[in-house]
Amino acid sequence: AMQLDPKMPEAALNLGILLLNDEPAASIAPLQRAVELLPTQSRPRTLLGLAYEKLTDHKNAANAYEGALALDPKDTETSLHLAQLYFREGRAQEAEAKFRVVLATEPESRAALAGLGESLEAQKKSEAAEAYRNYLNVQPNDGAVRERLVRLLLANEKYDEALAEMEKSEAGGAPSVESLKLRADILIGEKKWADAIAALKQAVTLAPNDARLRGGLGRTYLQQRDFANAEKELKTAIQLDAKNLTYWKDLASTTYLAGEYSTTLALLDRVAQQEPPTAGELFVRALCYDKLQQTKAALDAYEKFLGADQNRNPDQVWQAQQRIIVLKKTLEKRK
Numbered sequence: 001a002m003q004l005d006p007k008m009p010e011a012a013l014n015l016g017i018l019l020l021n022d023e024p025a026a027s028i029a030p031l032q033r034a035v036e037l038l039p040t041q042s043r044p045r046t047l048l049g050l051a052y053e054k055l056t057d058h059k060n061a062a063n064a065y066e067g068a069l070a071l072d073p074k075d076t077e078t079s080l081h082l083a084q085l086y087f088r089e090g091r092a093q094e095a096e097a098k099f100r101v102v103l104a105t106e107p108e109s110r111a112a113l114a115g116l117g118e119s120l121e122a123q124k125k126s127e128a129a130e131a132y133r134n135y136l137n138v139q140p141n142d143g144a145v146r147e148r149l150v151r152l153l154l155a156n157e158k159y160d161e162a163l164a165e166m167e168k169s170e171a172g173g174a175p176s177v178e179s180l181k182l183r184a185d186i187l188i189g190e191k192k193w194a195d196a197i198a199a200l201k202q203a204v205t206l207a208p209n210d211a212r213l214r215g216g217l218g219r220t221y222l223q224q225r226d227f228a229n230a231e232k233e234l235k236t237a238i239q240l241d242a243k244n245l246t247y248w249k250d251l252a253s254t255t256y257l258a259g260e261y262s263t264t265l266a267l268l269d270r271v272a273q274q275e276p277p278t279a280g281e282l283f284v285r286a287l288c289y290d291k292l293q294q295t296k297a298a299l300d301a302y303e304k305f306l307g308a309d310q311n312r313n314p315d316q317v318w319q320a321q322q323r324i325i326v327l328k329k330t331l332e333k334r335k
Contacts, residue, residue, distance in 0.1 A: 008037065009034055009037035009038050012030045012031070012033040012034040013044055013047070015027075015030040016047055016048075016051070017047060020050060020054075024051045024054035025055060027047075027051045028048070028051050031044060031051055035048055035064075040071065041071070042067075042068040042069070042071040042072035042078065043068070045064045045065070045067045045068035045071070045078075046065065046068045046075070046077065046081070049062075049065040049068065049081060049082075053081070058085060058088070062082065062086070065082040065085065073101075076101070076105050079098050080098070080099075080111055080112055082098050083095045083097075083098030083099045083101075083102065083112070083115055083119075086098060087122070090122075092119045092120075092122035093119075093123060095119040096120060096123070099115045099116040099119060100116065110135065110138055110139050113131065113134050113138060113139075114132075114135045114145060117132040117134075117135055117145070117149075121148075126156075129149060129152055129156075129158075132145055132148060132149040132152070140168075143169055146169045147169065147178075147179075150165045150182055150186075151182070153165065154182075157189060159187075159189050163183070166182065176206075177203050177206045177213070180202050181213065181216075183199045184199040184200045184203070184216065187199060188220060188223075193220055193223045193224045196220050197217065197221065200220060211237045211244065211247070212237075214233050214234070214236045214240060215234060215244070215246065215250065218233030218234035218247075218250060218254070219250055221233060222253065222254050222257070225257070227254055227255075227258035230250075231254050231258070234247050234251040235251065238251065245271055245274055245275065248267055248270055249267075249271060249281075251267055252264050252267035252268055252271065252281075252284070253284075255267060256284055256287070259291075261288040261291045261292050262288075262292065264288050268284065268285050278308070279305055279309040280313075282301060282305040282308055282309075283305045283309075283313075285301045285305075286298050286301035286304075286305055286320065286323070289301055290302075295327050295330050295331055298327055299328065299331070302320040302323055302324050303324065305320050306324075
C-alpha cells in the first residue's frame with residue numbers, strides 16, 4: 001500500500017521525525033523507508049543521520065550525512081553535523097574541510113567558527129588562533145573559548161597576545177583563581193617573576209588551600225632567589241598535599257641553594273623513600289656531603305651519580321670526576 005499511495009513517503013518521514021527526539025531507535029525504520037521512497041531528496045538522509053548519531057552509531061550517521069551531501073552539497077546544516085561528527089571521531093582534517101564549507105555560505109556561524117578553531121588546533125595548525133578570534137568577534141562573551149585561545153597563544157609562546165586576550169576576558173569583572181593562574185603562567189613564560197608572584201599571591205588570597213597554587217608560588221619565589229618565601233610556600237604546599245613529590249623536590253632545591261645542606265639531605269632521603277633517585281638528585285646529594293666535608297659519603301655519592309648519569313650531563317660529570325680525584329687523595333692522607 002505504501003508503494004501505491006504517493007502520500008506514504010511523507011507519512012514515513014513524518015513518523016520518523018515524530019520519533020526522532022524521544023525514540024531515536026524506533027525512528028530508524030521509518031526514516032530508512034523515507035530514504036528509499038525519496039531517493040533524490042537529501043532531507044530524509046540527514047534525519048536518518050541524526051537518528052544514528054543520537055544512538056552513537058557514528059559510522060552509519062556519517063554514511064547518511066555523506067549521502068545527503070552527495071545530493072545537496074550546499075546543505076550547510078548537514079555539513080555542520082558531519083563536520084562535528086568527524087571532529088568527535090578524531091578526523092580533524094576532514095572536519096576542517098566541512099567547517100570551511102559551512103563558513104563559505106554562513107561566515108558568522110558560531111558553531112562552524114568554533115569547530116574550525118578546534119579542528120585546526122587538533123592538527124596543531126597556526127591558523128587555529130585566528131579561527132578562535134573570528135569566533136570571538138561574533139561571540140565575545142564566551143569565556144571558555146577565550147581561555148582556550150589564551151592557552152593556545154601561551155603554548156606557542158605568544159605571551160603579549162595571550163596577555164591582551166586575558167585583559168579582554170577580565171574586563172569589567174574581578175579575576176578568578178583560574179584566570180590569575182593563567183596570567184601567572186604567561187608572566188612566568190616571559191620571566192617576569194615579580195609580576196607572576198603578584199598574580200599568584202592574589203590567587204592565594206582567593207584559594208589559600210590550593211596546594212598547586214602554593215607550590216607554584218614557591219617555585220616562582222625560587223626563581224627570584226627569595227629562598228625564605230619559597231621555603232614557606234613549599235612547606236605549606238606539602239602540608240596540603242604531602243604525597244606530591246614535586247613539592248619535596250622543589251623544597252630540596254630551595255634549601256640547597258640557601259646553603260641548608262643537612263636539611264637538603266633529609267629532604268632527598270624523603271624523596272628516595274618514594275622513588276629511585278635521579279642522576280640530578282644524586283649529584284645534589286654528593287654536593288651536600290662535599291659541602292659538609294663528609295668525604296667518604298661524598299665520594300660514594302659522586303660515583304653513584306657517574307653510574308646513573310651515563311655522561312648525559314658532561315659538565316656535571318667533569319665536576320664529579322675532579323672531586324673524586326681530590327676526595328680520594330684526602331682519604332689517602334687520613335690513612
